[in-house]
Amino acid sequence: MLSKSYPKDYLESVVALGFFDGIHLGHQAVLNRAATIAAEKEKPLRIITFYPHPRNSIGHNHTIKYITTYAEKYQCFQSFYPGCEVYFLRFNRQLRHTSSESFLDRINQWFRPIAVITGENFRFGYRTQGDQIFLQNFFKKRGVETAIIPSISLDGDVLSSTMVRQLIEKGDIKKVNKVLGYPFSIRGRIVKGKQIGSQIGFPTANLLPVSSKIMPPHGVYFGFMNWKKGEYPALIYIGTKPTVSQNQRRVVEVHISHQICQSLYQERITVQLQHFWRLEKHFLTIEALKEQITIDQAAFNAYLQHTQGMIN
Numbered sequence: 001m002l003s004k005s006y007p008k009d010y011l012e013s014v015v016a017l018g019f020f021d022g023i024h025l026g027h028q029a030v031l032n033r034a035a036t037i038a039a040e041k042e043k044p045l046r047i048i049t050f051y052p053h054p055r056n057s058i059g060h061n062h063t064i065k066y067i068t069t070y071a072e073k074y075q076c077f078q079s080f081y082p083g084c085e086v087y088f089l090r091f092n093r094q095l096r097h098t099s100s101e102s103f104l105d106r107i108n109q110w111f112r113p114i115a116v117i118t119g120e121n122f123r124f125g126y127r128t129q130g131d132q133i134f135l136q137n138f139f140k141k142r143g144v145e146t147a148i149i150p151s152i153s154l155d156g157d158v159l160s161s162t163m164v165r166q167l168i169e170k171g172d173i174k175k176v177n178k179v180l181g182y183p184f185s186i187r188g189r190i191v192k193g194k195q196i197g198s199q200i201g202f203p204t205a206n207l208l209p210v211s212s213k214i215m216p217p218h219g220v221y222f223g224f225m226n227w228k229k230g231e232y233p234a235l236i237y238i239g240t241k242p243t244v245s246q247n248q249r250r251v252v253e254v255h256i257s258h259q260i261c262q263s264l265y266q267e268r269i270t271v272q273l274q275h276f277w278r279l280e281k282h283f284l285t286i287e288a289l290k291e292q293i294t295i296d297q298a299a300f301n302a303y304l305q306h307t308q309g310m311i312n
């Protein structure tokens, strides 16, 4: 169930709180604990998150790009915790100016938690003054259980959405996927390209990512494409196609060695990035571009053989 506000029923629930952009391994530690308690107590799991990101709301002049768009985040919650309820609280001026006490009061009244789960670094309320001690005291007085999950780290650094964004911008896909615990993905609908791909022997399915989504550096990646229930090895290009286009619009292009490529127009697909291969180049001729893509394809085939060899 997806809701923008609060439940209309008065059922007791188990509540997990946070923004959860990317749903990295630290977030999953919080959510796993919440899901376990919900199952034990036979109560619904309610994930409470916000929109937009608090740092993208009024009064802030920089924009944070999302690792997971709202739709992707919702899908991810549902695939990890089927049947969970997801609430997007609007982070507006009013919420920004809500004191820590009033914020928790609302959570308590609206969601009727019997248990509240957050990470130890979760902060809330006006000027983020509310911390774990405050949260634990507040709920203890009301007979509500709390579970505060210690921060998960990797190589001495605490995992965070900020860390994942920095890694994506650097193109360190391997580490991004390690921190997420699943491959960084882009979801979208296939649009028509210029049909040059078919002429040079590399037809592609083209997807226009939303501008609020964070993207790795323009270039070529190895990975997979998911469509319906199928998963297909995919040679992926992200960029503005400087060789053939003056347009600055960024596209994600997927080349798969399979007939279905032609029948994907208007379909919704997910592209999973596994490995960064090379940066985008501006070629002087389409022939030079074709030669390079042929090399990319050979490298991708070798990569697939190598990774399959490691699995078998």
Ligand SMILES: Cc1cc2nc3c(=O)[nH]c(=O)nc-3n(C[C@H](O)[C@H](O)[C@H](O)COP(=O)(O)O)c2cc1C
Residues within 6 Å of the ligand: 192, 193, 194, 195, 196, 197, 198, 202, 204, 206, 220, 235, 236, 237, 240, 241, 242, 243, 244, 253, 254, 255, 279, 280, 281, 282, 283, 289, 293, 296
């Ligand atoms: C593996 C691969 C690598 C690519 N690398 C580049 C590149 O470095 N520079 C570039 O301008 N376009 C690159 N492209 C994009 C092509 O220009 C594009 O696929 C081609 O023009 C077909 O576009 P269309 O689908 O609109 O017909 C690449 C495409 C693929 C599939």
Ligand SMILES: Nc1ncnc2c1ncn2[C@@H]1O[C@H](COP(=O)(O)OP(=O)(O)OP(=O)(O)O)[C@@H](O)[C@H]1O
Residues within 6 Å of the ligand: 017, 018, 019, 020, 021, 025, 026, 027, 029, 030, 117, 118, 119, 120, 121, 122, 123, 149, 150, 151, 152, 153, 158, 159, 160, 161, 162, 163
């Ligand atoms: N490394 C971590 N280990 C355990 N819990 C975490 C970790 N990071 C975040 N959490 C918890 O997960 C929930 C969602 O985290 P939230 O999205 O608010 O923070 P974040 O991942 O640190 O992002 P940002 O970098 O934008 O601050 C919160 O309850 C938070 O305390």
